[in-house]
Amino acid sequence: MNPIEQLLQNKILWVAIVSWFIAQLFKVIITLLQEHRLDWSKLWASGGMPSSHSAFVMSLAISAGQVWGYDSTYFAIAAVVSFVVMYDAANVRLEAGKQAAVINQIIEVLENPDLNPEERLKEILGHTPLQVVAGGVLGFVIAILSFM
Incomplete structure (x- = not known):
């Protein structure tokens, strides 16, 4: 079997991708419900509810556990x-987003005429702990359902 066929038949990979996609789709739906506007850019955006990073890695871990056992090296x-990614999303990236917001405020105060608005820093980089947990639960549920 060639590498492309192997990728297409890798159930664990596809469960993770589907988990990521569903989490991103939830961001579009949540924006529609909260802000009454359809924003398809949320399909590719980082940050927000739920964490697609958490859904992605949690579904990967649970899928590995389902296939090779929860006592396997693969699951470990x-x-x-997964824990490193989720910690990073809720801590390091969240703080980086807060710093970006402050830097953007400083730029506005300075009113630099040479400032290009496209050079502003992205402020939504990380997730709140609730967003990380929601993404993790979503990934867990999708993985369990995929291997029933």
Whole structure:
């Protein structure tokens, strides 16, 4: 079997991708419900509810556990990577987003005429703990349902 066929038949990979996609789709739906506007850019945006990063890695870990057992090395590796990604999303990236907001406020105060608005920093980089947990639960549920 060639590498493309192997990728197309990799159920664990597809469960993770579907989990990511559903989390991103939820962002579009939540924006529609909260702001009464359809914003398809949310389909590719980072940050927001739920964390697609968390859904992605949690579904990967649970899928590995379902396939190889929760006592396997594969599950252990995937679980550790998942915890690192989720910690990063809720802490490091969240703080970087707060710093970007402050820097953007400083730029506005300085009123630099040479400032290009496209050079503003992206402020929504990370997630609140609730967004990370919601993404993790979503990934968990999708993975469990996929292997029933």
